[in-house]
Amino acid sequence: MLCGRSLSGKSTLARQLADALPATVIALDHLNAERGLSSGAGIPLTEWGRTHEIAHDRTRTELLAGRSVVVDDTSSPRFLRDRWRDVGREAAVPVTLVYLDTPIEVSAARHAVNRSDPVRPDVADRVLRDHLDGFEPPELDEDAIRVAFGSPEGIEVLLRRIRVRR
Numbered sequence: 001m002l003c004g005r006s007l008s009g010k011s012t013l014a015r016q017l018a019d020a021l022p023a024t025v026i027a028l029d030h031l032n033a034e035r036g037l038s039s040g041a042g043i044p045l046t047e048w049g050r051t052h053e054i055a056h057d058r059t060r061t062e063l064l065a066g067r068s069v070v071v072d073d074t075s076s077p078r079f080l081r082d083r084w085r086d087v088g089r090e091a092a093v094p095v096t097l098v099y100l101d102t103p104i105e106v107s108a109a110r111h112a113v114n115r116s117d118p119v120r121p122d123v124a125d126r127v128l129r130d131h132l133d134g135f136e137p138p139e140l141d142e143d144a145i146r147v148a149f150g151s152p153e154g155i156e157v158l159l160r161r162i163r164v165r166r
Contacts, residue, residue, distance in 0.1 A: 001084045003075035003144065004100030005135050006128060007110040013100065013147075014072035016155045023068035026059050028052070030072075040123035052080070056087050063091035077136040096165045098158070099144040104132050106149055 088095035138144035
């Protein structure tokens with residue numbers, strides 16, 4: 001399970017992990033798009049709840065079939081991470097939390113760059129500000145693997161760290 005602020009590099013890391021493991025990526029932004037919702041425009045909490053239900057169901061199906069899953073979401077606030085752990089317990093598989101610790105300033109700078117890319121969907125300033133202000137990083141008892149911004153750690157090192165946790 002990935003955790004990190006918007007624009008921290010979670011989707012890039014999710015693809016790398018999925019290729020290396022191999023695993024299926026469950027990306028909540030993609031599920032919202034399938035549902036005709038734009039994460040960057042702001043989505044009512046009831047709709048986010050439904051997206052999470054769909055993601056949990058798809059993840060559970062993959063895990064019960066013996067396949068690995070990488071969850072691509074901000075995973076904030078904590079209760080969302082706790083629910084993902086419940087899904088892992090239901091499928092009798094370990095859940096590893098990987099926290100991309102990217103500074104707010106970096107997320108804001110990436111946001112500005114992304115606005116000039118016609119392919120990337122925009123994130124409204126209010127939506128990003130609310131997310132960045134309300135982001136809940138993992139607490140010590142969550143035993144997250146922390147990936148610091150700019151860390152030279154490659155995907156192989158991260159995979160070893162994940163496997164040790166299992």
